[in-house]
Amino acid sequence: MFRFFENLVDPFAPFPERTPPGRLWPFLWSHLRGYRKLLIVMACTGLVVAFMETGLIFYSGRIFDLMTDAGPDAFWSLHGLEVLVATLFILFLRPILHTLNMALLNQTLAGNLQAEARWRAHKHLLGQSVSFFQNDFAGRLANRVMQIGPAVEDASFMAMEGIWYATAYVLGALMILSGIDWRLALPLAVWVVLYIGFVRRVAPRVGEASERLSRGRSAVTGRVVDAYTNMDTVKLFAHGAREEAYALSAMKRLRLRFLRFMRLMTTMSLGLQLLNGLLIVGVVGPGIWLWHAGTVTVGDVAAASALTLRLNGMTGWIMWVTIRLFEHAGVIRESLDSLKQPHGVVDAPGAPELAVPRGEIRFDAVSHHYGKARGGLDRVSLTIAPGEKIGLVGRSGAGKSTLVNLLMRFHDVEGGRIEIDGQAIDGVTQDSLRRRIGMVTQDSSLLHRSVRENILYGRPGASMEEVIAAAKRAEAHGFITTLRDRQGRSGYDVQVGERGVKLSGGQRQRIALARVILKDAPVLVLDEATSALDSEVEAAIQDTLYRVMQGKTVIAIAHRLSTIAQMDRIVVMDGGHIAEQGSHAELLARGGLYAGFWARQSGGFIGLDPAEGVDAAE
Numbered sequence: 001m002f003r004f005f006e007n008l009v010d011p012f013a014p015f016p017e018r019t020p021p022g023r024l025w026p027f028l029w030s031h032l033r034g035y036r037k038l039l040i041v042m043a044c045t046g047l048v049v050a051f052m053e054t055g056l057i058f059y060s061g062r063i064f065d066l067m068t069d070a071g072p073d074a075f076w077s078l079h080g081l082e083v084l085v086a087t088l089f090i091l092f093l094r095p096i097l098h099t100l101n102m103a104l105l106n107q108t109l110a111g112n113l114q115a116e117a118r119w120r121a122h123k124h125l126l127g128q129s130v131s132f133f134q135n136d137f138a139g140r141l142a143n144r145v146m147q148i149g150p151a152v153e154d155a156s157f158m159a160m161e162g163i164w165y166a167t168a169y170v171l172g173a174l175m176i177l178s179g180i181d182w183r184l185a186l187p188l189a190v191w192v193v194l195y196i197g198f199v200r201r202v203a204p205r206v207g208e209a210s211e212r213l214s215r216g217r218s219a220v221t222g223r224v225v226d227a228y229t230n231m232d233t234v235k236l237f238a239h240g241a242r243e244e245a246y247a248l249s250a251m252k253r254l255r256l257r258f259l260r261f262m263r264l265m266t267t268m269s270l271g272l273q274l275l276n277g278l279l280i281v282g283v284v285g286p287g288i289w290l291w292h293a294g295t296v297t298v299g300d301v302a303a304a305s306a307l308t309l310r311l312n313g314m315t316g317w318i319m320w321v322t323i324r325l326f327e328h329a330g331v332i333r334e335s336l337d338s339l340k341q342p343h344g345v346v347d348a349p350g351a352p353e354l355a356v357p358r359g360e361i362r363f364d365a366v367s368h369h370y371g372k373a374r375g376g377l378d379r380v381s382l383t384i385a386p387g388e389k390i391g392l393v394g395r396s397g398a399g400k401s402t403l404v405n406l407l408m409r410f411h412d413v414e415g416g417r418i419e420i421d422g423q424a425i426d427g428v429t430q431d432s433l434r435r436r437i438g439m440v441t442q443d444s445s446l447l448h449r450s451v452r453e454n455i456l457y458g459r460p461g462a463s464m465e466e467v468i469a470a471a472k473r474a475e476a477h478g479f480i481t482t483l484r485d486r487q488g489r490s491g492y493d494v495q496v497g498e499r500g501v502k503l504s505g506g507q508r509q510r511i512a513l514a515r516v517i518l519k520d521a522p523v524l525v526l527d528e529a530t531s532a533l534d535s536e537v538e539a540a541i542q543d544t545l546y547r548v549m550q551g552k553t554v555i556a557i558a559h560r561l562s563t564i565a566q567m568d569r570i571v572v573m574d575g576g577h578i579a580e581q582g583s584h585a586e587l588l589a590r591g592g593l594y595a596g597f598w599a600r601q602s603g604g605f606i607g608l609d610p611a612e613g614v615d616a617a618e
């Protein structure tokens with residue numbers, strides 16, 4: 001039975017992927033739309049259950065009157081059948097209707113909505129550009145994705161289970177009381193107006209307090225996760241105390257916000273108890289007075305009192321539900337800060353796949369200043385012929401990584417155009433573009449999975465033989481076979497730790513190289529791909545790399561000039577421009593920047609320019 005209700009909807013079904021609405025109700029509706037028909041059924045079952053409950057209390061009053069009127073001798077003969085029907089109803093039909101209502105709420109709505117909201121949020125974030133992740137804390141984003149699920153689920157659950165049920169219950173009570181005497185219904189009607197007014201006054205404040213609380217929680221998670229992920233830097237600079245203070249200030253702020261939130265709760269409880277007192281006195285008092293005047297029976301007064309007392313018990317719960325609803329609304333609003341952001345880099349509608357028959361790359365007056373007035377790249381034009389191998393050199397901050405990151409479309413160019421074999425890269429799908437470019441970066445981080453899975457990331461369908469062959473070409477097979485982890489796994493099954501921290505920089509770089517060798521893309525980008533290797537391994541890999549480069553268009557960034565001296569052409573960048581280009585020999589003969597770098601490269605590195613520090617700080 002459970003499975004039937006759980007499978008009424010599929011939370012992971014494909015959905016129209018667009019930017020989530022930025023406002024609360026449209027956002028909630030975007031999730032509930034798929035539950036439209038079920039919501040109508042739930043509303044009906046909720047209504048039936050609420051009316052049933054009020055009816056039952058009313059019926060207890062009727063039994064009271066029947067007993068008084070008929071007396072013990074005639075009661076069973078006069079009303080036995082009715083009591084039997086009522087008993088069967090209470091024993092069988094009532095539990096069935098209640099269970100149907102709860103199964104729809106618990107199994108169908110709550111069981112699926114949470115998973116759906118979290119999945120859609122994560123999927124949307126996965127499509128964000130690299131800049132998006134550079135501008136936020138990973139911990140904060142993770143917190144927002146995790147909390148949006150329960151918040152959406154709980155808010156919808158509360159709305160159905162609390163607000164709707166309570167409304168139906170109050171309506172039922174009003175109908176029954178006015179059926180007895182309108183003077184009994186009047187206090188309840190007045191109370192409902194006062195209660196709504198009170199909730200409307202308090203609930204938005206709860207929403208705001210909850211939003212602030214949620215922001216505080218995200219900030220704490222962001223700071224805590226930032227410290228954990230950069231623990232080596234924290235330890236290196238012996239900044240444990242500073243990190244403690246950094247996290248503590250966020251935690252203190254969170255505590256204050258929580259205390260403010262709880263103050264609201266206590267104030268609300270006081271208001272509620274005052275209102276409830278009014279309700280009890282307002283209904284039971286006139287009930288006794290009407291009984292005294294002979295207008296209503298003792299059973300009517302008993303039913304009216306029971307209804308009021310039940311409502312009194314329910315108000316605390318309704319208030320709690322309302323508060324939770326607004327609390328979740330605050331959490332959702334806070335999470336929407338990140339989730340409502342449209343994707344910065346998107347595929348054009350109907351964009352075709354990139355085809356790379358030759359491998360010509362053209363940068364045409366490309367500018368990119370990272371949204372600032374200067375820095376980055378400024379009107380760079382460069383054509384790389386099919387199969388040509390380019391070495392890109394320049395001081396730190398000259399714009400080399402920016403150039404290749406724009407080619408990968410990690411960011412969109414702010415000016416100009418980039419083409420591969422005549423196709424603008426923003427006119428083709430991003431996936432097809434990145435599938436046809438193999439890239440190894442200077443800080444190749446690995447996924448927290450096994451060595452095999454990390455290499456297979458280059459081409460998931462490859463066989464184990466191909467994985468090993470690629471690892472051998474990247475000079476990685478030897479050390480991989482000696483790896484062991486704490487769980488007793490060895491070789492290619494060893495887990496590499498978050499971002500590959502359990503391996504040395506050189507080992508990580510060799511696995512990253514194996515991954516790209518396996519990918520075998522027609523365009524190869526090497527951004528300081530061998531910088532973490534010792535000279536012996538680098539020399540061995542350099543030979544492999546030259547072989548891997550055969551037939552591919554290559555852009556290789558290097559500070560160690562010896563690694564790119566044999567490239568077809570060397571492009572020297574400076575301050576976001578191309579300063580000079582030519583072969584190694586031509587550039588040396590020219591006696592410009594490159595010749596200067598070459599001459600100064602004693603320990604194998606380009607001398608740093610004093611201006612570079614200013615560049616990097618901007």
Ligand SMILES: Nc1ncnc2c1ncn2[C@@H]1O[C@H](COP(=O)(O)OP(=O)(O)OP(=O)(O)O)[C@@H](O)[C@H]1O
Pocket residue numbers: 134369370375376377394395396397398399400401402403615616617618
């Ligand atoms: N994500 C970013 N946001 C803002 N500015 C950036 C960003 N990345 C780079 N820059 C700026 O763009 C300029 C060029 O940086 P880039 O990383 O392209 O230099 P680089 O030549 O690759 O340097 P290095 O050799 O140190 O890697 C620098 O001034 C840098 O501060």
